[in-house]
Amino acid sequence: MRIEVxxxxxxxxxxxxxxxxxxxxxxxxxxxxxxxxxxxxxxxxGANNLTVMGGGKEAKxxxxxxxxETWESAEEWFITD
Numbered sequence: 001m002r003i004e005v006x007x008x009x010x011x012x013x014x015x016x017x018x019x020x021x022x023x024x025x026x027x028x029x030x031x032x033x034x035x036x037x038x039x040x041x042x043x044x045x046g047a048n049n050l051t052v053m054g055g056g057k058e059a060k061x062x063x064x065x066x067x068x069e070t071w072e073s074a075e076e077w078f079i080t081d
Contacts, residue, residue, distance in 0.1 A: 001039070001054040002051075002052075003029065003041070003050070003052050003053075005021070006045035006047065006048060007048060017078060020077070021042050022040055022041065022042040026040040033059070036055075
């Protein structure tokens with residue numbers, strides 16, 4: 001399964017946030033879908049979007065939930081120095 005998350009360029013994020021989000025999201029998705037080789041990509045683009053290739057509607061719905069949970073818990077896993 002291939003997952004692509006785009007974050008609007010107008011969103012102000014701290015340095016390293018895109019890489020950290022990609023890593024944390026990858027870990028969480030791998031926990032839920034260990035049977036598939038997941039590829040997670042997070043990048044800036046014109047708008048916020050989630051694309052799930054190679055997964056059905058149920059998989060996309062669950063990945064949407066995982067993304068929301070990951071984003072909302074950023075203070076727990078994203079550490080800035």
